[in-house]
Amino acid sequence: MRTKRFSLSVVLAVLIMFVGSAAGAETIKLNLATIFPSEHAAYTEGIQGWVESVQEATDGRVKVMTYPGQTLVNAGNVLEAVKEGAVDIGHDPASYTPGTLPLLTAFQLGGIEFDSGKVASYVAWDIIKNDLVPLKELNDVKVLFFYAISPGNLHMKEPVRSLQDLEGMEIRTSAPSTISQIGATPVSVPMTETYQALQKGVADGVLAPDEALEGWRLAEVTEYTTITPFLYSDVHLITMNKDKWNSLPADIQDAIEKVNKKHFENVTSVLWDEIDKSGMKFAIEETGQEVIELSEAQKEKWIEKLQPLHEQWIQKMEKRDLPARKMLETIKSLAEKYNKKFQ
Numbered sequence: 001m002r003t004k005r006f007s008l009s010v011v012l013a014v015l016i017m018f019v020g021s022a023a024g025a026e027t028i029k030l031n032l033a034t035i036f037p038s039e040h041a042a043y044t045e046g047i048q049g050w051v052e053s054v055q056e057a058t059d060g061r062v063k064v065m066t067y068p069g070q071t072l073v074n075a076g077n078v079l080e081a082v083k084e085g086a087v088d089i090g091h092d093p094a095s096y097t098p099g100t101l102p103l104l105t106a107f108q109l110g111g112i113e114f115d116s117g118k119v120a121s122y123v124a125w126d127i128i129k130n131d132l133v134p135l136k137e138l139n140d141v142k143v144l145f146f147y148a149i150s151p152g153n154l155h156m157k158e159p160v161r162s163l164q165d166l167e168g169m170e171i172r173t174s175a176p177s178t179i180s181q182i183g184a185t186p187v188s189v190p191m192t193e194t195y196q197a198l199q200k201g202v203a204d205g206v207l208a209p210d211e212a213l214e215g216w217r218l219a220e221v222t223e224y225t226t227i228t229p230f231l232y233s234d235v236h237l238i239t240m241n242k243d244k245w246n247s248l249p250a251d252i253q254d255a256i257e258k259v260n261k262k263h264f265e266n267v268t269s270v271l272w273d274e275i276d277k278s279g280m281k282f283a284i285e286e287t288g289q290e291v292i293e294l295s296e297a298q299k300e301k302w303i304e305k306l307q308p309l310h311e312q313w314i315q316k317m318e319k320r321d322l323p324a325r326k327m328l329e330t331i332k333s334l335a336e337k338y339n340k341k342f343q
Helices: 002-024 041-057 078-084 103-108 117-129 176-181 191-199 242-246 250-287 296-306 308-318 324-341
Strands: 028-034 062-067 089-093 141-148 153-156 170-172 185-187 205-208 224-227 235-241 290-293
Touching: 028 041, 028 078, 041 062, 041 089, 041 235, 041 250, 078 089, 078 141, 078 235, 103 117, 103 308, 103 324, 117 141, 117 250, 117 324, 141 242, 141 250, 170 191, 176 185, 176 296, 176 308, 191 205, 235 242, 308 324
Parallel strands: 028 062, 028 089, 170 185, 170 205, 224 290
Antiparallel strands: 089 235, 141 235, 153 205, 153 224
16 A cells, blocks of 8 residues: 555656646747848848848747847837837847947948958957946847848949049948048938939949849849948847847756857848848849949058048947047957958
8 A cells, every 4th residue: 555655656756747748848949030131141141141040049048039131129129129028039230229339330330441350249248248348238138149241342333443533422321420521422322222312323332242133122123232341240239128138048048148159149140241242243144234443542542531520420329438549449459360260
């Protein structure tokens, strides 16, 4: 009789453990908003690739529903939506919220040469992940991972071979001070509206990485590309609501952090360079895009023309008690380091 009672107790204990374990392994559902359309590599590889890796790393305990193409939040509002908890996770270019992410606008200043998106990505990684410059503006969210896009080139309706060629031109950009400094007029529209702006003559060209020629179909409405790796870059942030992040079990947090680092190293840090190649290939082969390389003399003129922006930016940021000089000097130093390392 005692043996039966003992056996029954063991069975009940196992059942209780099983039920408790099952309850503890309940699926965690999160949502993620991004401005990029579902067919863009920033979504298919950058976002969906990360989502799939997180699901695998957590044995299916975390499932992320993605909402591409502004279906959940409009461009420029993503970071605020994450802070407020309207969405769990958001993908936002820093240039879309310059007032909220002031120090990261340093990446958009002309006159700093990034040889590739990988270079700019590792510069951003060292600053943000290694806390080389305190970015208090990110304290209200959990930064999951991020990357920098490849340097922007000028994709134009008319050829640009010198600074003089830019006079009177209107250029869509997320770096307006840079475009103004080189003598053109900046046009501020989201990338989602750039094709129409070029098509309707609202803009004469666009400052953007080469991937936009294919990813946003801009090769269909431009004819010339001038290579300008010193005009601007931008940091794309994938952030999470801080309370939501803190509510996750420690083992889930650890698994996601490991995915974040691996995804940056293997995917997002080189993503823009890879899709740039595809974008340019598409533009040349499908639409006959002409590529213009500036002479060394012209390149030096452009970079010299852009230098006053740096001190202007520093003074503007220091009025807000932000460590702008340290930020800019750190970016320049790291850019030089990684330009050499990844050449």
